[in-house]
Amino acid sequence: MQCENICDTTTLKIMQSELGITGKKESKLRHNIHVFLCIACLNLLSFLLDCPGTSSDQAGKSSACQGCPNQSICASGATKAPDPAIEEIKQKMTSVKHKILVLSGKGGVGKSTFSAHLSHALASDSSKEVALLDVDICGPSIPKIMGLEGEQVHQSGSGWSPVYVEDNLAVMSIGFLLSSPDDAVIWRGPKKNGMIKQFLRDVDWGEVDYLIVDTPPGTSDEHLSIVQYLSGAGIDGAVIITTPQEVSLQDVRKEIRFCKKVNLPILGVIENMSGFVCPKCKNTSQIFPPTTGGAQRMCEELNLPLLGRIPLDPRIGKSCDEGKSFLTEVPDSPAAAAYQSIVQKIRDYCASHSASDVSC
Amino acid sequence: MDGSGKGNLDQVKHVLLVLSGKGGVGKSTITTELALAFRHAGKKVGILDVDLCGPSIPRMLSVGKPEVHQCDSGWVPVYADPQQQQQLALMSIAFLLEDSDEAVIWRGPKKTALIGQFVSDVAWGELDILLVDTPPGTSDEHLAVLENLRKHRVDGAVLVTTPQAVSTGDVRREITFCKKTNLKILGIVENMSGFVCPHCSECSNIFSKGGGEELAKLTGSAFLGSVPLDPLLTESLEEGRDFLQAFPESSTFTAISHIANTLLNSLNA
Numbered sequence: 174m175q176c177e178n179i180c181d182t183t184t185l186k187i188m189q190s191e192l193g194i195t196g197k198k199e200s201k202l203r204h205n206i207h208v209f210l211c212i213a214c215l216n217l218l219s220f221l222l223d224c225p226g227t228s229s230d231q232a233g234k235s236s237a238c239q240g241c242p243n244q245s246i247c248a249s250g251a252t253k254a255p256d257p258a259i260e261e262i263k264q265k266m267t268s269v270k271h272k273i274l275v276l277s278g279k280g281g282v283g284k285s286t287f288s289a290h291l292s293h294a295l296a297s298d299s300s301k302e303v304a305l306l307d308v309d310i311c312g313p314s315i316p317k318i319m320g321l322e323g324e325q326v327h328q329s330g331s332g333w334s335p336v337y338v339e340d341n342l343a344v345m346s347i348g349f350l351l352s353s354p355d356d357a358v359i360w361r362g363p364k365k366n367g368m369i370k371q372f373l374r375d376v377d378w379g380e381v382d383y384l385i386v387d388t389p390p391g392t393s394d395e396h397l398s399i400v401q402y403l404s405g406a407g408i409d410g411a412v413i414i415t416t417p418q419e420v421s422l423q424d425v426r427k428e429i430r431f432c433k434k435v436n437l438p439i440l441g442v443i444e445n446m447s448g449f450v451c452p453k454c455k456n457t458s459q460i461f462p463p464t465t466g467g468a469q470r471m472c473e474e475l476n477l478p479l480l481g482r483i484p485l486d487p488r489i490g491k492s493c494d495e496g497k498s499f500l501t502e503v504p505d506s507p508a509a510a511a512y513q514s515i516v517q518k519i520r521d522y523c524a525s526h527s528a529s530d531v532s533c
Numbered sequence: 534m535d536g537s538g539k540g541n542l543d544q545v546k547h548v549l550l551v552l553s554g555k556g557g558v559g560k561s562t563i564t565t566e567l568a569l570a571f572r573h574a575g576k577k578v579g580i581l582d583v584d585l586c587g588p589s590i591p592r593m594l595s596v597g598k599p600e601v602h603q604c605d606s607g608w609v610p611v612y613a614d615p616q617q618q619q620q621l622a623l624m625s626i627a628f629l630l631e632d633s634d635e636a637v638i639w640r641g642p643k644k645t646a647l648i649g650q651f652v653s654d655v656a657w658g659e660l661d662i663l664l665v666d667t668p669p670g671t672s673d674e675h676l677a678v679l680e681n682l683r684k685h686r687v688d689g690a691v692l693v694t695t696p697q698a699v700s701t702g703d704v705r706r707e708i709t710f711c712k713k714t715n716l717k718i719l720g721i722v723e724n725m726s727g728f729v730c731p732h733c734s735e736c737s738n739i740f741s742k743g744g745g746e747e748l749a750k751l752t753g754s755a756f757l758g759s760v761p762l763d764p765l766l767t768e769s770l771e772e773g774r775d776f777l778q779a780f781p782e783s784s785t786f787t788a789i790s791h792i793a794n795t796l797l798n799s800l801n802a
Contacts, residue, residue: 278587278636280669281557285699311670312554312703354702357554357709359671362641390556390669391586392636393644419771420561424587427636434638454733460764464771487739494698494741 256401262373263405269304269381271523272403273440274411276432278424280390282414283445283483285314286493288387291412292319293498294516296342301382304335306372307346308399309389310365311358316348320496324349332377345376362394369398383523390424392431400435409526410438412480412519415471416446417463422471429475440522441478443515444468449485450507460485481515484508541607542652542685544659545579547800549719550678550690552711554703556669558695559724561589562770563760563792564666567691568594569777570793572620576661579610582625583648583678584668585637591627595773601628607654624655641673648674652681662800669703671710679714688800689717691757695725696744708752719757719799721749722792726759729784758792761785 232238233248241247266272275288288305296303307315316322316336324336326349335343347358347368360368378384389395400408411432415425425442432439444467448457463469472479486508492499500509542548551564561584568578582590591597594613601624602609610622626637626647639647657663668674679687690711694704704721711718723745728737739762749756760766763785769776780786 279557280587281555281695311672312556312706314699314703317699317702355705355709357671357706357713359676359710359713361645361673361676365672392638393586394640394673397638397640418767420589420592423592423633424589426634427586430634430636431638434636449728449737449739451730451733451735452737453735454730456730456732458728458731458764460728460739460762460767462764462768462771464768485739487737487741490697490699490740 256370258370258374259402259405262370262402265374265378266384266403266406269378269384269406271382272384272386272406272408273519273523274386274388274399274408274437275414276388276396276411276428277390277414277421278392278426278428278431279415279421282390282416282421284390284414285309285318285387286489287412287414287443287445287483288385289315289318289493290498290500290512291516291519292342292344292383292385293500294513295383295385295520296339297500299341301341302380303342304378304381304384305342305344306376306384306386307344307348308369308372308386308395310347310360310368310395312389313346313348314493315344315346315387317496318493319344321349322354322496326350329377332375333371335376335378343378343381345372365394366398369395370402373399373402392427396431397435400437408437409523410440412440413442413477414445415442415468416461417444417459417467418461419465421461422465422468426471426475429477438526439477440519441480442468442472443480444482446485447482478518480518481511483511483515541654541656542663542682545657545663545685546660547662548665548682548685548687549662549796549800550665550667550687550716551693552667552675552690552707553669553693553700554671554705554707554710555694555700558669558693558700558704559760560669560693561593561666562766563691563693563722563724564664565590565593565770566760566766566776566789567793567796568621568664569775570789571662571797572614573777574793574797576797577620577622577659579622579657579660579663580624581651581655581663581665582623582627583651583665583674585626585639585644585647585674586668588625588627590623590666591625592773593770594621594623596623596628598633599628604656606656608650608656610655610657622657622660624651644673645677648677649681652678671707675710676714679716687716689719691719691796692721692754693724694721694745694748695740696723696738697741698744700740701744701748704748705752708754718752718754719796720755721745722757723759725762728762731764757795758788760788760792 233244238244275284277284292303292305307313319338321336327334335345337343415421446461449460450457488503489499492502551560553560568580571578582588599611610624612619613621694700725740728739746756766776
């Protein structure tokens with residue numbers, strides 16, 4: 174195999190084991206995976222050497238390519254061919270009306286909390302079908318927040334069946350594939366990407382009005398993959414979550430740049446953990462202080478809608494820990510009112526936009 | 534870099550990773566405060582920030598946008614205290630970005646390659662303790678750091694959690710990661726552990742209570758201590774001020790100092 178000329182045998186064996194290849198795979202699959210491995214090797218090398226890049230017009234043709242063992246693969250155009258899964262996912266997603274990503278550059282700002290409660294709120298209209306997909310492969314919080322810990326996924330003739338919280342609210346997460354709460358998913362990028370592809374292609378979502386996708390923090394494999402695999406189907410847009418302080422905003426600005434780079438429309442920004450009202454004396458404290466103007470100033474500077482601000486409320490964290498919907502537990506709280514106002518704006522956006530209007 | 538980076542960790546006495554399965558629990562905060570505490574205790578400290586997508590440490594230490602220079606042994610770290618005797622060295626991808634809002638949109642292999650360089654090719658010189666701040670998860674960055682530190686002794690990892698179950702649920706997986714990679718767990722820190730209202734002193738458990746200590750008992754790990762939610766700490770980090778120097782009378786100072794001293798004792802033992 175040509176990759177052995179570039180990677181040492183140990184590295185190659187690790188990559189093969191991470192992609193789950195055994196000797197029993199069909200030869201066509203083995204060929205595709207060989208190409209994939211070569212591409213993965215080449216992507217690493219392109220960072221380190223003067224390789225023009227596997228997707229470049231010069232791939233396989235530039236002077237730097239002379240002597241490269243995989244020159245012929247690049248020159249053949251195989252490395253620029255789109256992943257067939259993109260078309261398969263596009264077909265699968267024809268039954269999904271609206272797709273919304275929940276993003277943040279920063280961890281711990283409330284993406285999963287918001288994704289879960291957005292799903293609950295949308296599903297409170299029993300005429301709507303809602304699906305929640307958790308692509309945080311290393312830290313899947315959605316099963317706990319939705320009260321579905323310990324549930325398992327089943328396979329049927331039409332694919333994987335998601336887990337239903339309500340008749341009209343389906344959930345999928347890698348958490349359902351783990352047998353113990355201590356199981357760690359210690360996977361590198363390519364294996365995480367494969368899982369995300371399976372979630373999009375092989376889960377039998379059925380007819381869905383809203384697909385909400387909860388993501389991990391950052392701008393890496395998971396984010397690139399979800400945008401790439403949904404590029405045929407189209408994404409309505411992304412909701413960006415932040416907390417008020419600059420340490421959070423500085424990461425969120427990077428996420429906003431990511432969205433612009435991949436042509437992902439931004440529905441708006443939500444400022445979470447925005448002030449805490451003491452239950453005893455009713456004074457407000459800014460635990461995460463907006464030292465640089467908070468999300469409001471950032472939105473003004475970047476010309477983005479501020480969808481709303483959600484205050485810190487200990488009952489939100491408690492509901493998440495107990496797997497209950499905060500909107501049902503404490504419907505009269507200021508935080509619940511903030512949520513409902515934001516959800517309505519998202520409904521209105523979806524009603525006036527169609528995913529097929531935009532392409533990533 | 535060719536082999537010129539060999540031996541850059543030879544004069545680093547102790548290496549400590551700061552991990553959490555969960556995002557936003559305060560890994561960078563705890564890393565920064567431990568580094569400042571160790572420095573106040575007279576130690577020479579380094580911080581390696583391997584959160585490539587969200588590097589927070591430079592702002593927390595008010596380092597700004599310095600240039601990274603090269604020397605014969607590799608990259609020269611940035612010193613957070615240039616007026617003093619270079620007691621706090623720092624390396625972060627933030628220093629290599631022209632535009633601080635620029636997103637680092639890299640897949641695993643590219644992140645792995647840069648982290649390899651960060652570990653081997655930064656000329657740390659003589660350090661008592663090198664702290665490694667990590668992003669959340671158990672993926673490329675974590676594997677890259679451990680693989681590149683294989684030739685050097687790693688004292689262990691400090692795990693940071695908040696009290697609530699959604700956080701400890703992810704940190705359990707990080708504990709499994711440590712066990713699978715033979716990384717010693719030096720202890721668990723529970724951050725954002727209660728909020729005392731500055732107006733009426735009522736304590737509110739905004740992110741629940743006790744989860745960190747329970748997790749330590751459940752997994753047989755040491756419980757290093759709890760750090761409360763403190764707007765003064767958050768503000769200090771926002772402005773890159775030394776919280777420990779500014780607020781030595783606070784209960785937060787006491788909590789952080791206790792954790793730092795416990796760690797120093799276990800490193801010297």
